[in-house]
Amino acid sequence: MTPYPATLNAPLTLPLTRRTAMLGMLGLAATPAWPAAASAPGAWPVAAHVPGGVVRLALGPSATLPEVFSGDVPVLVVGTPSGWTALVGIPLSATPGQASVTVAWLESQPAPHTLSYTIHDKRYAEQQLKVAPRTVDLSANDLARFEGERAHQQQVMATFSPVPPGQWATPAALHMRVPTPGRRSSSFGLRRVFNGQARNPHSGMDIAAATGTPVVAPLAGRVIDTGDYFFNGHTVWLDHGGGLLSMVCHLSAIGVQTGDVLQAGQRVGAVGATGRVTGPHLHWGVMLNRTMVDPALFI
Numbered sequence: 001m002t003p004y005p006a007t008l009n010a011p012l013t014l015p016l017t018r019r020t021a022m023l024g025m026l027g028l029a030a031t032p033a034w035p036a037a038a039s040a041p042g043a044w045p046v047a048a049h050v051p052g053g054v055v056r057l058a059l060g061p062s063a064t065l066p067e068v069f070s071g072d073v074p075v076l077v078v079g080t081p082s083g084w085t086a087l088v089g090i091p092l093s094a095t096p097g098q099a100s101v102t103v104a105w106l107e108s109q110p111a112p113h114t115l116s117y118t119i120h121d122k123r124y125a126e127q128q129l130k131v132a133p134r135t136v137d138l139s140a141n142d143l144a145r146f147e148g149e150r151a152h153q154q155q156v157m158a159t160f161s162p163v164p165p166g167q168w169a170t171p172a173a174l175h176m177r178v179p180t181p182g183r184r185s186s187s188f189g190l191r192r193v194f195n196g197q198a199r200n201p202h203s204g205m206d207i208a209a210a211t212g213t214p215v216v217a218p219l220a221g222r223v224i225d226t227g228d229y230f231f232n233g234h235t236v237w238l239d240h241g242g243g244l245l246s247m248v249c250h251l252s253a254i255g256v257q258t259g260d261v262l263q264a265g266q267r268v269g270a271v272g273a274t275g276r277v278t279g280p281h282l283h284w285g286v287m288l289n290r291t292m293v294d295p296a297l298f299i
Helices: 018-026 140-157
Strands: 054-060 067-070 076-080 083-089 097-105 113-119 126-129 183-186 191-194 205-208 214-216 221-229 233-241 244-251 267-270 281-288 291-293
Touching: 054 113, 067 083, 083 097, 083 281, 083 291, 140 221, 221 244, 233 267, 244 267
Parallel strands: 126 191
Antiparallel strands: 054 083, 067 097, 076 083, 097 113, 183 205, 205 281, 214 267, 221 233, 233 244, 244 281, 281 291
């Protein structure tokens, strides 16, 4: 288990593209709320219009790749010229109700316009825990270490790399492998209360497994960071392209280096109990447009 602080998921600012920079000058042409695309059989991620979920927004055909933004953060667009879909990660902190993205470029509607969708409420489970005070209250040295690591982690989470044409043309292209075999010991969204002090909801999936159990890449990608962090322990971050990232934490060993290009199923390390944990397990996180979303939607 990892009591992640709120600041780890703080929103970041990405330099705007030329089209995005034009938004302020052109103004946005408001459009009616478009229906979100339902998940077709065999399509991943599964649509879930709730905090921590993923919305699938049908964009229609376009000879060139559409550009979509959530605020100033690029949104992943998948499909083919015959039909594109925007995949929008919804923050766990999102309030139920109407939300929108900006379509900065679409061949049929080249002027920037908004695309609305509805976020529904979801109540995640809550867990009351009694732990040693040092598990909850950081010492001055531990806090200083975390603060020093935070800026670097935010840079990692801001990674965005273009997706090669045709890479995610099929509905099943984003079907992820579970990184390690084992029992799901803690699900995404679980809110933990330590000694009466509420902490942020769990931002990933915990899988209970013995130390040394192999951990593999859930999807093809490039290693963008490895390190030993206060909360996460030995950690590997993978960039799958288009703002889709994944992380595996608390590893006992790391078997890759930054810059390595991996295929799905290729080993990245082994399960461990490093960082702020109570026992060996794998913490697996998935990030979409800088938002932690439920990994279960991809499997």
